[in-house]
Amino acid sequence: MKRKTALFIIAFVTWVFLNWVPDTQHLIIGALASLLVVFITADLFTERQYTVKHHLRYWYFFTWYLPVFLWECFKANIDVAYRVLHPRLPIRPGIVKVKTKLKTDTALTFLANSITLTPGTLTVDINKDEGILYVHWIDVKAKDIESATKIVVERFERILTKIFE
Amino acid sequence: MSDIIGLVFISIGLFFDVIGCLGLVRLPDVYNRLQASTKCVTLGTCSILFGTFLVVGFTAAGFKALMCMAFLILTSPVAAHAIARGAHRAGVKLCKDSVVDEYAKDKEGEA
Numbered sequence: 257m258k259r260k261t262a263l264f265i266i267a268f269v270t271w272v273f274l275n276w277v278p279d280t281q282h283l284i285i286g287a288l289a290s291l292l293v294v295f296i297t298a299d300l301f302t303e304r305q306y307t308v309k310h311h312l313r314y315w316y317f318f319t320w321y322l323p324v325f326l327w328e329c330f331k332a333n334i335d336v337a338y339r340v341l342h343p344r345l346p347i348r349p350g351i352v353k354v355k356t357k358l359k360t361d362t363a364l365t366f367l368a369n370s371i372t373l374t375p376g377t378l379t380v381d382i383n384k385d386e387g388i389l390y391v392h393w394i395d396v397k398a399k400d401i402e403s404a405t406k407i408v409v410e411r412f413e414r415i416l417t418k419i420f421e
Numbered sequence: 422m423s424d425i426i427g428l429v430f431i432s433i434g435l436f437f438d439v440i441g442c443l444g445l446v447r448l449p450d451v452y453n454r455l456q457a458s459t460k461c462v463t464l465g466t467c468s469i470l471f472g473t474f475l476v477v478g479f480t481a482a483g484f485k486a487l488m489c490m491a492f493l494i495l496t497s498p499v500a501a502h503a504i505a506r507g508a509h510r511a512g513v514k515l516c517k518d519s520v521v522d523e524y525a526k527d528k529e530g531e532a
Contacts, residue, residue, distance in 0.1 A: 270488065
């Protein structure tokens with residue numbers, strides 16, 4: 257029930273923002289549409305809710321994860337621009353394996369998305385039971401699993417462990 | 422003032438979008454192209470949307486631009502994973518400059 261309420265609130269707030277400026281007509285239709293969404297997709301929603309008790313998690317998220325993420329994202333774009341504009345295309349691609357200690361779905365999703373939006377790497381697949389990510393790397397610097405893990409995963413793993421575990 | 426800053430953001434976004442499209446043409450295989458298009462188009466388009474928000478302010482269009490930024494950041498990496506995984510499973514090879522493919526080694530037994 258808690259999960260459904262949370263999903264309803266998220267869906268409704270999204271609707272209100274998409275239909276700014278709110279009036280009665282839009283709010284009623286929005287409530288109906290959100291109920292429909294909840295009815296259909298509530299089972300797919302995250303398995304474990306993060307209780308509001310842990311305020312610190314949100315602080316870590318906004319003050320630590322977001323700035324690091326945006327900076328890495330910007331560096332990634334400069335990196336791609338350099339590789340694409342260089343006349344001889346300096347790439348050395350390959351798919352490597354990396355390990356992660358994270359366990360929960362949300363944390364793994366955030367880790368995979370962060371890896372994709374940071375310089376030179378793209379998550380291809382994930383093996384949740386063994387904690388292994390397959391990462392396409394545009395400029396392979398290390399083929400073995402330990403040193404690749406060190407370069408690709410570590411800068412986000414520490415932050416995400418604090419936030420989600 | 423915020424008009425000028427918004428226009429600067431839009432210009433940066435356009436630049437990165439162009440780079441993304443150029444990467445789509447120049448890079449050799451699906452995975453490298455996904456890298457270029459995902460990264461550049463995400464930040465480029467977010468930058469354009471943020472610039473739009475700065476120009477129009479807290480209006481209907483401004484709120485929509487902010488929502489779109491959030492959705493874009495959440496969905497575009499997921500779409501990239503799905504395409505890359507699907508391509509690999511469907512048997513698309515890495516380009517011939519590639520140095521290593523651990524994923525193919527581990528998946529040999531299955532299929």
